[in-house]
Amino acid sequence: MTAHPLIRMLDRGAVLFLALLGAFAIAIPVLNLLVPEGSALHVSTYLVALFGKYVCYGILALSIDLIWGYAGILSLGHGAFFALGGYAMGMYLMRQIGTRGVYANPILPDFMVFLNWKELPVYWYGFQYFPYAALMVMLVPGALAFVFGWFAFRSRVTGVYLSIITQAMTFALMLGFFRNNFGFGGNNGLTDFKDILGFNVQAEGTRNALLVVSCLALAIGFLICRAIVTSKFGKVLVAIRDAEARTRFLGYRVEAYKLFVFTLSACMAGVAGALYVPQVGIINPSEFAPGNSIEAVIWVAVGGRGTLTGAVLGAFVVNYAKTFFTSGVLAPYWLFMLGGLFIAVTLLLPRGVIGTYNHWRDGRGEARAAGVPNAPPHAAK
Amino acid sequence: MEQHTTTALLYLNGITVSFDGFKALNELSFLIEPGEMRAIIGPNGAGKTTMIDVVTGKTRPDAGDVYFEEGTYDLSKLDETDIAALGIGRKFQKPTVFDMHTVEDNLLLALKNDRRVRATLLWQSSTPQERRIEEIFDTIRLKSLRSRVAGSLSHGQKQWLEIGMLLAQEPKLLLVDEPVAGMTDAETRQTAELLKEINRTKTVIVVEHDMTFVRDLGVRVTCLHEGSVLAEGTIDQVSQNERVVEVYLGR
Numbered sequence: 001m002t003a004h005p006l007i008r009m010l011d012r013g014a015v016l017f018l019a020l021l022g023a024f025a026i027a028i029p030v031l032n033l034l035v036p037e038g039s040a041l042h043v044s045t046y047l048v049a050l051f052g053k054y055v056c057y058g059i060l061a062l063s064i065d066l067i068w069g070y071a072g073i074l075s076l077g078h079g080a081f082f083a084l085g086g087y088a089m090g091m092y093l094m095r096q097i098g099t100r101g102v103y104a105n106p107i108l109p110d111f112m113v114f115l116n117w118k119e120l121p122v123y124w125y126g127f128q129y130f131p132y133a134a135l136m137v138m139l140v141p142g143a144l145a146f147v148f149g150w151f152a153f154r155s156r157v158t159g160v161y162l163s164i165i166t167q168a169m170t171f172a173l174m175l176g177f178f179r180n181n182f183g184f185g186g187n188n189g190l191t192d193f194k195d196i197l198g199f200n201v202q203a204e205g206t207r208n209a210l211l212v213v214s215c216l217a218l219a220i221g222f223l224i225c226r227a228i229v230t231s232k233f234g235k236v237l238v239a240i241r242d243a244e245a246r247t248r249f250l251g252y253r254v255e256a257y258k259l260f261v262f263t264l265s266a267c268m269a270g271v272a273g274a275l276y277v278p279q280v281g282i283i284n285p286s287e288f289a290p291g292n293s294i295e296a297v298i299w300v301a302v303g304g305r306g307t308l309t310g311a312v313l314g315a316f317v318v319n320y321a322k323t324f325f326t327s328g329v330l331a332p333y334w335l336f337m338l339g340g341l342f343i344a345v346t347l348l349l350p351r352g353v354i355g356t357y358n359h360w361r362d363g364r365g366e367a368r369a370a371g372v373p374n375a376p377p378h379a380a381k
Numbered sequence: 382m383e384q385h386t387t388t389a390l391l392y393l394n395g396i397t398v399s400f401d402g403f404k405a406l407n408e409l410s411f412l413i414e415p416g417e418m419r420a421i422i423g424p425n426g427a428g429k430t431t432m433i434d435v436v437t438g439k440t441r442p443d444a445g446d447v448y449f450e451e452g453t454y455d456l457s458k459l460d461e462t463d464i465a466a467l468g469i470g471r472k473f474q475k476p477t478v479f480d481m482h483t484v485e486d487n488l489l490l491a492l493k494n495d496r497r498v499r500a501t502l503l504w505q506s507s508t509p510q511e512r513r514i515e516e517i518f519d520t521i522r523l524k525s526l527r528s529r530v531a532g533s534l535s536h537g538q539k540q541w542l543e544i545g546m547l548l549a550q551e552p553k554l555l556l557v558d559e560p561v562a563g564m565t566d567a568e569t570r571q572t573a574e575l576l577k578e579i580n581r582t583k584t585v586i587v588v589e590h591d592m593t594f595v596r597d598l599g600v601r602v603t604c605l606h607e608g609s610v611l612a613e614g615t616i617d618q619v620s621q622n623e624r625v626v627e628v629y630l631g632r
Contacts, residue, residue, distance in 0.1 A: 005505070232504035235486055239479045246477045249437060250550065251465030251496050260498050 008230045009223070013358075017309045018219055024051075025215035029208040048207050052279040054319050055214040059221050059272035061299045061315035062308060063265040066225050068297070069306030070234060071261050072241030074159075077166030078269050079293035080173050081141035083283065085270025087177075088140055090190035090283040091124060092133035093201070097194050110192070111185045121183045130197060137274040138267040145266030146259065153255035153262075158244070167290050174288030189284025190277075201278050214275045218312065221268050225308050228261070237261060298342045304352025313354060387452045390415040390554060390584050391436065396445035398431055398608075405431040406442070407608035413554070418580040420595045421588045422619070423605035424628055429588045430474060432605070433556045437471045438464040449554070466496070470552035474559045476539035480532030484523055484542055487531050488514050491546035513549070520575070521545035537568045544575065554584045561594050573597040592620070 010018075028051055031043040060082050067073040094109040103113040107120055126132040148169060152162055180186035199206045228234050239247045240254055248254050277283045286292075296315075303314025318341070326334045349356050389412040398406040406428045413419055423429055434440035435447060438461040447456040449467060456464055465471075478487050492510060494500070518524040521541045526534065531542060540560060547555050557576070561569040573594060579585060589595055595602060595616055602619045604612045612622040619625055 228502070231502055232489070233498065233501040235482060235490055236501055238481055239490055242479055242481055243477055245439075245461075246473070246479070247490075248461040249465055249471050250491055250546070251462055253462050253496065253498075256498050 005227070005230070009226045013309055014222070014226055017222065017312070021215055021219055021222075025212050028211060032208055033204065045204050045207055048204075048211055049279050050323065052207065052211040052214050053276060054316050055211065055218050056272045056276035056279070057296070057299065057315040057319055058312040059214070059218050059275070060269050060296050061303070061311035062218070062221050062225055063268035063272065064296055065300045065303075065305055065308055065311035066228070066268070067261055067265045068300060069308075069311070070229050070241060071237040071258060072158075072244075073258060073262060074163045074297070075166045075262075075265075076163045076290065076293050076297060077168075077170035078265070078296055079290075080166075080170035080288055081145060081266040081269035082273035082276070082292075082296075083170075083173070083177075083285075083287035084141045084144065085137045085273030086277040086283040086287060087184060087190065087273075088127075088133055088136040088270070089274035089277045090193075091127040091136075091184075092130060093193040093196060093278060094190050095124075095128040096196065097192065100194055101192070109185070109190070111180075111188065112183075115180060123183070134274070137270050141266040141270035141273075142263050145263045149259045149262040153258045156255075167293070170288050170293055171290050174285050174290075177285035177288060185284070187285060189282060191282040191284075193278065193281055196278050201281065207279070210275065210279050214279070217271055217275060221271070222308060222312070224264075224268075228264075229308070233257070295338065298338065298345075300352075302341065302345050302352055304355030304358075307352065307354040307358065310352050310354030314352065317353075387412070387448065388415075389413060389448075389452075390417075390450060391586075392446065392448040392452060393432075393436075394446045396432075396435055396442045396447065398428075398435060398440055398442050404608050406435065408445070409605070409609050410445075411603055411610055411613070413584060413586060416580075416584055418576070418585040418587065418598065418600045420598055420600055420602045420616075421586060421605060422590070422592070422595060422602060423611070426607075427605040428608040429605055430558060431608075433471060433558055433586075433588065436464075436556060437461060437469060462496075465550070465552075468551070468553035470547040470550045470555050472540075472543050472547055472555070472557045472560060474562065476536065476543050478531040478534075478539050478542050478546070480530065482531055483528050484531055484534070485514065485527040487542055488517055488545055488549050491549040493549065493551040517545045517548050520548060520578070536563045537565065540564065540568075540572070541575075544572075544579075548579065552583065555579065555586070557585065557587045559589055560587065561589065561591055569594050570597065592616075 028043055028048060031041055032045060032048050035042045060078065064075065064078050067075060097109065099106050101110040103110050105113050108117060112120070127136070152165065157165065176182055177184050178187050184190065193201050195201055196206065199209070229237070236247065236252055236257055240252075240257060244254055273287070299314035299318045300311045301314070302318055303312065304310030318338070322334060322338070325331065325337060330337075345352065351359055391413040393412070394410045396406050396409040397404060409428065409432060421429055421432070431440060435442050436456060438456065438459055442457055448454065449456050449469065454467055459467070479490065482490070489510075492513060494510070518527065521544060523538060523542060523545065526538065531539065534542060544557070544560065547557075560576070561572050564572065569591065576585060576587060576598065587598065599616070602614065602616050603610055604619050604622070604625050606624075606628045611628065612619045612625050
């Protein structure tokens with residue numbers, strides 16, 4: 001009755017998604033590095049960095065879908081976890097600049113010299129080491145999510161109230177990071193990166209490598225999410241989403257489930273931010289802007305929540321549209337279009353693109369099963 | 382914890398619950414012995430559902446004692462999850478199943494098992510569990526619908542699925558809130574049979590409006606009115622009680 005976990009996890013949609021992602025991760029670097037520049041098939045380095053950015057947004061969308069689509073937790077502050085992961089990576093990249101900065105201080109980043117700071121703040125210690133920074137990329141967002149979730153879920157804050165306090169959280173962080181004495185470069189943020197693990201961040205090879213690593217991270221994140229949502233844990237999450245009180249009366253500790261999945265999701269968002277920063281070359285407090293988090297939720301809604309693949313698709317499509325429209329004469333109207341898109345999806349495609357497709361496919365399957373006498377029941381998912 | 386000398390499985394004494402000054406329960410006291418089946422009746426607003434809320438931890442009493450298992454556990458100090466883990470199962474007035482899950486998954490989620498995060502993450506199906514689910518399907522007669530989404534079931538089928546989920550929990554005490562609301566006469570009779578069967582191994586409290594159904598059950602009846610016990614006894618004794626007749630017909 002229940003298939004092997006691996007088969008359950010890798011259904012047709014999941015395999016197709018991973019295959020497409022793999023093909024993308026191979027094709028883009030090949031078309032960039034091996035196809036000569038004059039050729040029609042050549043992909044410019046600008047596009048490589050752009051696609052790399054989309055993949056990071058895809059990871060962020062995945063992390064939102066995991067909690068929103070499956071556990072019903074609508075976080076409107078996930079950009080905060082993304083930005084914290086980005087800052088952790090930015091701190092590593094700053095320490096790599098060393099004496100190549102404007103003030104050539106071997107220890108202090110330029111902005112600290114400019115502010116007349118004499119020594120490195122304690123919380124910057126250790127960030128010259130990549131493994132430490134990589135750990136912090138997940139640990140800092142994870143710890144914040146854990147503490148935040150601990151209080152919110154134990155006090156049974158749900159629905160729109162939770163969404164509002166997540167907005168407040170990211171807004172508060174934005175105000176904090178804007179301050180110079182916070183020690184993260186104030187409103188300029190962290191930028192002018194030179195190299196990552198000894199490779200020049202601007203180089204073509206590094207950009208392609210970052211794209212491939214981002215695709216890999218997306219694939220791993222996707223597999224982790226699939227493993228979770230197809231396990232019994234995932235069934236409990238959906239039960240919580242649809243009937244929280246009932247789940248409690250069945251004896252499930254709802255707050256523990258929410259806390260686990262929320263913390264994991266924040267770690268994933270942190271990884272997305274960390275991969276994003278070296279590809280765009282800057283991290284500043286505007287990444288904490290409440291609007292960013294809302295935009296990320298729109299990607300998931302467009303692609304289809306509770307589908308995982310839909311979230312990634314939504315992130316790609318909406319961001320491609322954003323790049324396309326904001327670089328032309330339509331630029332001033334982009335926010336209207338984004339708002340219009342959200343309203344259109346909510347009214348016309350409440351399940352999102354992938355969700356609508358899945359629903360149509362399942363409906364066809366059921367009709368077929370009902371039409372044939374003694375049809376075998378569907379295999380349990 | 383202080384031991385209370387009672388042989389009762391469930392012991393309620395002087396329970397008072399007020400909502401904005403309105404006393405939903407007013408010094409409610411009664412006992413349920415192990416293995417008993419009890420029907421609780423009463424007009425609308427008598428406090429039947431509030432009583433269930435107090436026992437299952439949804440509502441905290443303002444005053445009074447609620448003890449489970451011969452006074453071992455003070456239920457007024459525990460939350461819903463802890464109380465469910467002690468073995469108190471609840472069926473809601475409105476059938477509440479997980480609409481998006483299949484009938485089988487609904488039972489699987491209810492099945493008595495380790496409820497902690499790590500256990501459900503690493504969970505694998507096993508033969509004893511599958512056999513248990515088959516047994517429950519035999520009892521609730523929904524086997525042919527096992528892979529249907531629970532949201533697509535009829536009202537009566539949902540009621541039965543919810544009773545199946547209660548069985549899967551293997552509770553010591555079942556609280557069943559209006560199990561036959563909206564059922565046909567045939568379904569009502571079948572449900573009475575089902576509850577009697579369940580009562581062979583478990584203690585059951587049934588809250589019900591439907592007098593025919595309560596008569597079918599043939600068990601001891603407690604009539605609530607304005608948050609306290611009005612009468613207790615067999616259905617004939619209770620239905621002949623003058624005050625009971627008054628509160629049922631007099632308004």
